[in-house]
Structures are given as structure tokens and as C-alpha cells.
Amino acid sequence: MNGTGGLTAGPYDALVLEHARAPAYQTPLPAVDAAADGHDALCGDHIRIMLALRDGRITGYAFDADACAITLAAASMLGDRLQGRCRDEVARLLRAFDAVLEGRDESSDALGPLAAFADLAKHPSRRPCARLPLTTALKALDGVPSIDGREP
Amino acid sequence: MNVVATPRLAADFAGIRAQFPLLARTVHGGKPLVYLDNANTSQKPLGVIEAVDRFYRERNANVARAVHALSEEATNLYEGARSALARFINAGSPQELVLTSGTTMATNMVAYSYLLPRLQPGDVVLTTTMEHHANIVPWQLVCQRTGAHVVAAPIRSNGELDVEGFIALLDPRVKLACVTHVSNVLGTINPVAELASACRSRGIPLLVDGSQAVPHLPVDVRAIGCDFYAFTGHKMCGPTGTGGLWARREILQSMVPFFGGGEMIREVRIEDSTFADPPARFEAGTPNIAGFVGLAEAVRFLESVGMAHIAEREHGLLQYATARLHEVPGLRIIGEAPRKAAVISFLVEGAHAHDLATLLDLEGIAVRSGHHCAHPLMRHFGVPATCRASFAFYNTEQEADLLVAALLKARALLA
Numbered sequence: 343m344n345g346t347g348g349l350t351a352g353p354y355d356a357l358v359l360e361h362a363r364a365p366a367y368q369t370p371l372p373a374v375d376a377a378a379d380g381h382d383a384l385c386g387d388h389i390r391i392m393l394a395l396r397d398g399r400i401t402g403y404a405f406d407a408d409a410c411a412i413t414l415a416a417a418s419m420l421g422d423r424l425q426g427r428c429r430d431e432v433a434r435l436l437r438a439f440d441a442v443l444e445g446r447d448e449s450s451d452a453l454g455p456l457a458a459f460a461d462l463a464k465h466p467s468r469r470p471c472a473r474l475p476l477t478t479a480l481k482a483l484d485g486v487p488s489i490d491g492r493e494p
Numbered sequence: 495m496n497v498v499a500t501p502r503l504a505a506d507f508a509g510i511r512a513q514f515p516l517l518a519r520t521v522h523g524g525k526p527l528v529y530l531d532n533a534n535t536s537q538k539p540l541g542v543i544e545a546v547d548r549f550y551r552e553r554n555a556n557v558a559r560a561v562h563a564l565s566e567e568a569t570n571l572y573e574g575a576r577s578a579l580a581r582f583i584n585a586g587s588p589q590e591l592v593l594t595s596g597t598t599m600a601t602n603m604v605a606y607s608y609l610l611p612r613l614q615p616g617d618v619v620l621t622t623t624m625e626h627h628a629n630i631v632p633w634q635l636v637c638q639r640t641g642a643h644v645v646a647a648p649i650r651s652n653g654e655l656d657v658e659g660f661i662a663l664l665d666p667r668v669k670l671a672c673v674t675h676v677s678n679v680l681g682t683i684n685p686v687a688e689l690a691s692a693c694r695s696r697g698i699p700l701l702v703d704g705s706q707a708v709p710h711l712p713v714d715v716r717a718i719g720c721d722f723y724a725f726t727g728h729k730m731c732g733p734t735g736t737g738g739l740w741a742r743r744e745i746l747q748s749m750v751p752f753f754g755g756g757e758m759i760r761e762v763r764i765e766d767s768t769f770a771d772p773p774a775r776f777e778a779g780t781p782n783i784a785g786f787v788g789l790a791e792a793v794r795f796l797e798s799v800g801m802a803h804i805a806e807r808e809h810g811l812l813q814y815a816t817a818r819l820h821e822v823p824g825l826r827i828i829g830e831a832p833r834k835a836a837v838i839s840f841l842v843e844g845a846h847a848h849d850l851a852t853l854l855d856l857e858g859i860a861v862r863s864g865h866h867c868a869h870p871l872m873r874h875f876g877v878p879a880t881c882r883a884s885f886a887f888y889n890t891e892q893e894a895d896l897l898v899a900a901l902l903k904a905r906a907l908l909a
Binding site for chain 2: 351352362385386387388
């Protein structure tokens, strides 16, 4: 916000902008086991999530997106969060993220840097942008047997 | 032309703005609101707000159903709104104006009441690449039922309609041609009278979507020479859920009802019914009476300002804002037709339209971002979304300055 003429940055905090400007996890995976496309009808954003899996757990993550800063940052932050997780754990991650986005919970350890989107509680119209990478990852895992054994 | 009796001087626009209470509010902790989303919906002057309030306090009753005093008053107000709107667009008679919930209902009504019974496999509905979804999707729905199909006339790279291209597509398979009077994304003002003349000489009816024209230009449906003219009330200082479909009387007479229910019938038996004459034939159920009372007041307000003055004022704002926006590095305007309404769609290199809109919002500036319900147009320009600043007569040059200043800041943040 400083050095930008005092513009109120709202959801664009330093961490979000850092990820949006130089997103991680854009290097193609050597082999893709599951993939899905996500589209935000409001923004026109498009993202493709690619996953490598071993025994039902995520071992590799990459994305390709033509999207807004919120989606790019969320997709970049998501990479670390997904490592080693199975489908039901990703579903739980989405629920924890929704609790933050809707202002019901301040943060959760599982979310890590994704908690930086807490300001979107004040901007409901932009929540789908932050959710798009995670919902698309879940879509990619559709049909992958869960090995978690807990309630999804 | 329906330009009005007691036009005010351009200098009065500050006083006119003061009649819009919402424009005085602040957002995001005290930032003065800069409302540049007028193509989405306009703000309402105090007279309109009070007319709706007064209706519910003093006049509320259903229309055309009872003989008591309140119902007579409500009916007179509702029919008075029809007359005011008919005069405003220079319809031949109030009976040529069907009151609808807006343009979307009007185009759907034409699709089901006029077009569907006439379409045959292989027929064509001609629209254009710059249309709002409300002037595309209803035609697709009835085409899918009949084996007809929708064809879009091309546009030029500056956002102008390719008039020759449109006319070249007017062949005998075309059962209805449709065009927007003013593009909600590009601001392009289409030469609707020229298109109507080309359609008429080929015996093809023309529907004009006037959603973005009626609030901003003097509109004369008879001078245009089209067959259908659809418009919406909430973009012209009236309440939401109001609008109209004008059509020539003989066309309305030839149309079958779309919605069935009370007030649109002459006689109902269990086996079958006979229907009222237009426009009642197309107005089943209790209408948005208070909304139309407010819309009638909006018409009186716009007439008191004068549509020619409004068009002139908004053109001045368009020129000023366009010049100022060109000062933003990396800003590209989508739609630079020579004849434009005060709608400016733009992109800024390295910044997504939604990020810009959120950052502008945090500065108190309301613009729209996204596809503007015009996917085919977005695809034509190869962009997923644009930012759109749309001005009304109550906006100011200072607000355009604030937009530019906020864009410069947002660009610095996102780049």
C-alpha cells in the first residue's frame, strides 16, 4: 500500500501481491495423473490444475491460468498445501478455507498463507476467485478413491 | 422528437445531481461514492423515490380489478405511466406499449408470442456480435425448438456495426432481425433507422433493444421505423422490475399470449379461453404497479431535464473521460466507434479487470468488470473481461479525474 499513493489495498496484501506477481507451481509436471479445468463465469478466469498422485495422495501440483491476481495468488499458495493430501483432506481444506472467506473463522494451520485472503469476507463477489484453484483441484480428484477413512 | 418543454441550462447539472440522494453517500469508511456503473443501473432522483413511497402510503390497490376508489386511482396511475412512456418514445398510442419487467421479459415475449409460432426449420434470426445475452439467448431457445438458427452480423475492430455485413445477411430465411440501439459494452450507437429501412424493404421485422438508448438519447420509435422496441426502466432513473415492449398495433394483434393468468383474458372456460386485446393480452397477473408509478415520475424528471440536454451533457463527459483515460499508461479502450454513448470499456496492461474494479471500489469508485452479459463480444475482442465506466448526466468531470487517479494507483500496485 505504501509507495502506491496511499491506495487502500483491501484483499491485495503484500503476500497476495507477491504470489500474484510471481506465482509458483507453473512448471509442467513430468507426468500428470489427474487434471481439471476451472472457469469463473463472472470474471472470465480460467485455470487448469494438474496433479501427480501416488497411492491416492498428491505428490505433484502445477497450474496454468489466465486469471485475476486473487486466483493466481491462491493457485500459487495452494501448491504447498496440497502436498501429500488425499481427496478427503483436500475437501476439508476447502471447508476450512470457506470458513475464513466467509468470516466464520480467522484461520487454520492447514491453510498457511491462504489465510491472507481473510479480507475477502468483506468482498463476497471476489470469493469465487480465491476458491477457484481449490475447487478445481477437488474436481481433478473426482473419482480418485479416498484413502483417508475419515468423514470427508 | 420528444425533446421537452422547459429545458434547463447545462449549468444546472449540479442542481440536478443534488436531486439524487444516494450520490451523496460514502463507501469504505468515508470515501465519497463515484458512481460510474450507470449502464448497469441508474440511480433514482428523490421524486421517483417519493412517488413509490407515496403510492404505498396513499394509493395502494390492485389495478383494473375492483370498482372502489383506491383501485380506480391505482389504475389511473398505472395507465398514466403507460401513456407517459408511450409519449416519451413517441409511440402512436399507449395501446402499442406492453408494460414488462424490463427488456429481458420484452425480448422473451417477442420470442414466444411472435417468433415461435412463425419459425420453421432452416429459418434464421439475425442478431449482431455486440448484443447483450437478452438479445441472443431468447432467440436461441425458440430456434432450438424449431430447427431454426441464430446468425450474428459482424462488427468492425473499432466497435462499429458492419452495416453492409448486416444488410447482406438479410435474406428470405430471416424471420426476425435484432440489434441493440446502443451497445452496453462498447457504447456504439447503431444506425437503427438505416437498418430498419433495409429490413422493411425486405419484409423482415426488426427488433431494437433500447435498454441503453432510452435513458441517454431522444428516442422516437416511429422515426426509427422498427417493428419492436424493448427497453428497461431501471436504467432510466426508474425502479427495477419495470420496462416495456413497443410494437406496432397490427403486430401486437397478431401475437399469441406468452404468460397466461388474470387480466389478460376476455372469457375463461375450463376447455379454453379467449384473450383480451393488446396490451392487456400480454400483461397477465398483478403488475409492478408502484414500480410503474415511479417510472412515470422518472419520465417526467428526464423530460424536465430534456433528453437532448442529457445527450449533450453525457457526450461532453465521454469526450473528457476518454481523453483523461488515454493518460493512463497501458490503458486500451475497447470500442471507439465515431458515434458513442458515454460508456467506456477498457483494459490496463498487466492488470486483470476484476482486480482493477476491486481496487477502484476501495477508492469509492463503482465500475463494472467482467463480460457484461456479452460473451460473443468478449470472444470477438479476445478478452475474458473488461472494466467499464459508464456515465450519466449527473456525473462530473471531477469524477472522471478521480477514476484516472485511482487507476494510476491501482496500476502501480498490480504491476
